[in-house]
Amino acid sequence: MNSKKSLIFGSIMVVLLVCGFVTMFMPYIKITSSDLIHATKAVFGDLEKYIGDIIDDSSDEWIESETGIGIVDNLLDLELDNSSKHIKRVKTFVLTCLFIAWGLTLVTVVLTIVLKKRYKYIITLLLSIGSAVAMLCIFIFLPNVVSDAIVVGVEEQIMGDVEDNVGEEGVAVLEFGLDEALDLVGGEGIRDTVISWIGEFVRELLNRTLTYGYWLYITLMGATAIVSIIGLILDTKKLMAKIYVLSGAYKGARIDVDSNIIVGRDPNTCQLIMDGEQVSRKHCKISFNPKTGKYLVTDYSTNGTYYTNGKRLDENVTSELDSGTIILIGKNGDKLKLG
Numbered sequence: 430m431n432s433k434k435s436l437i438f439g440s441i442m443v444v445l446l447v448c449g450f451v452t453m454f455m456p457y458i459k460i461t462s463s464d465l466i467h468a469t470k471a472v473f474g475d476l477e478k479y480i481g482d483i484i485d486d487s488s489d490e491w492i493e494s495e496t497g498i499g500i501v502d503n504l505l506d507l508e509l510d511n512s513s514k515h516i517k518r519v520k521t522f523v524l525t526c527l528f529i530a531w532g533l534t535l536v537t538v539v540l541t542i543v544l545k546k547r548y549k550y551i552i553t554l555l556l557s558i559g560s561a562v563a564m565l566c567i568f569i570f571l572p573n574v575v576s577d578a579i580v581v582g583v584e585e586q587i588m589g590d591v592e593d594n595v596g597e598e599g600v601a602v603l604e605f606g607l608d609e610a611l612d613l614v615g616g617e618g619i620r621d622t623v624i625s626w627i628g629e630f631v632r633e634l635l636n637r638t639l640t641y642g643y644w645l646y647i648t649l650m651g652a653t654a655i656v657s658i659i660g661l662i663l664d665t666k667k668l669m670a671k672i673y674v675l676s677g678a679y680k681g682a683r684i685d686v687d688s689n690i691i692v693g694r695d696p697n698t699c700q701l702i703m704d705g706e707q708v709s710r711k712h713c714k715i716s717f718n719p720k721t722g723k724y725l726v727t728d729y730s731t732n733g734t735y736y737t738n739g740k741r742l743d744e745n746v747t748s749e750l751d752s753g754t755i756i757l758i759g760k761n762g763d764k765l766k767l768g
Contacts, residue, residue, distance in 0.1 A: 435546055435722075438660040442553050442653055446538045449560070449649035453497035453531055455642030460492040460634070468633040472626055497642065501527060515578045522574045526567045530646070533560035537653075547664045554657035561650035568639065572631035576624050670717035670724070670768060675755065677763030678704060686724075690715045692758060692765075693730075707732040707759025713742075715767070723749040724767040732759045 495503070504520050537556040541549055670686035684690060684701055693699040693712040703712070709730035716725045726748050728734040733741040735757040742748050742756070750756070752768030 434663065435660070438656060438663075439541060439549060441656050442541050442549075442660075443538060445649050445653040445656065446534055446541065446553075446557070449646050449653070450531060450534045450538070452642045452646040452649065453527075455496055455645065456494040456640040457497050457500055457643045458492065458638050459494040459640055460638045464634060464637045467637060468630050471633045472630045492638075494640065497527060497531075497646075519571070519574055519578050522571065523567060526563050529563040530560045530650075533557075533563065534650070547661065550657045550661035550664060554654050554661065557650045557653040557657065561647050561654070564643070564647055564650070567643075568635055571635065572628040575631045576627040579627055670719075670752075672701070672715060673766040674701075675764040675766055679763075686715065686717045688716065703758055703763055705759060705762050707762045712758055715765075718749075721749070723751065724754065726750055726756065726767075730759075732762075734758060735760050737764075 501524065504524055507520060533556045537553055537560070540552050540556070544552060672684040672686060672690060674680055674682040674684075679701075690701055691699045691711060691714050692701045692703060692708075693710050694702065694704060694708050695710040696702050698711055709732065712728075712730040713734045714725075714727045714729070717723075718725055726734065726742060727746065728742045728744050728748075730744075733744070735741050737755050737757065739760070741760075750767055754767045756765050756767065757763070758765065
């Protein structure tokens with residue numbers, strides 16, 4: 430892949446990354462009454478009619494459309510008292526995911542511009558996948574984090590009620606948590622069921638309330654990873670430089686250009702041995718420059734090395750030729766394709 434293609438792929442990746450970073454100013458979440466009713470109906474069935482009655486008395490939009498920046502501002506400004514410290518888990522989890530995703534995107538933009546070719550594609554691939562995964566973690570793991578926070582909150586409330594009811598007689602407070610409370614209501618196993626319901630409810634709600642900004646960010650990071658893979662594949666192919674023999678006794682042969690390839694009649698000095706009246710003992714040298722993606726051809730011959738248009742390469746001068754160029758060993762000699 431030549432430098433022009435590398436510039437094009439690099440520019441595409443930078444544009445995708447910048448667009449991804451800009452999505453933090455787009456809507457990420459919006460919860461309406463219809464979203465709550467849908468999530469309740471999907472998980473709890475008939476209970477939907479009860480929450481519907483409650484919601485009918487309120488505004489349709491429970492949480493206004495929030496941008497990524499808005500979510501961060503609200504979470505940072507959220508002051509938690511001692512009775513709700515467990516909610517910090519949710520706050521910390523969401524903030525961590527957002528900051529990791531956006532931070533990796535910003536770092537990737539810089540590295541994509543600074544790094545060269547193959548390293549650029551590898552780093553961009555890894556970091557763009559990392560940023561997309563960090564954002565997806567909100568969707569995948571937030572229901573579990575919320576469930577845990579709610580369970581802790583209920584347990585704290587139960588223990589608080591027990592302490593309040595003990596009085597001042599100095600009676601020791603019993604270990605009475607959510608497990609014991611739920612066992613009294615429904616027996617063993619109901620705790621896991623309740624936690625599962627909470628998780629399903631939050632996940633169902635997220636399915637409907639995460640807006641296009643959130644999913645657009647993930648899509649852009651995925652597209653960046655795909656472009657990086659394509660660029661890496663093309664760059665790897667470029668490193669595997671080859672010479673193809675198009676005519677003559679060795680027609681169809683393919684030679685890897687790992688180092689200097691000497692073309693000529695002398696088997697003691699040449700790697701590509703060719704016969705013919707116009708072929709010199711040491712006719713020309715062919716090598717490849719991976720930094721520029723160019724083939725370097727130096728003509729040593731009497732009869733010359735030519736382009737297909739009949740123009741001769743300068744004698745004893747190294748010429749830079751693009752991949753795909755066809756040269757002739759002698760004016761009417763065998764044809765070699767570079768790359």
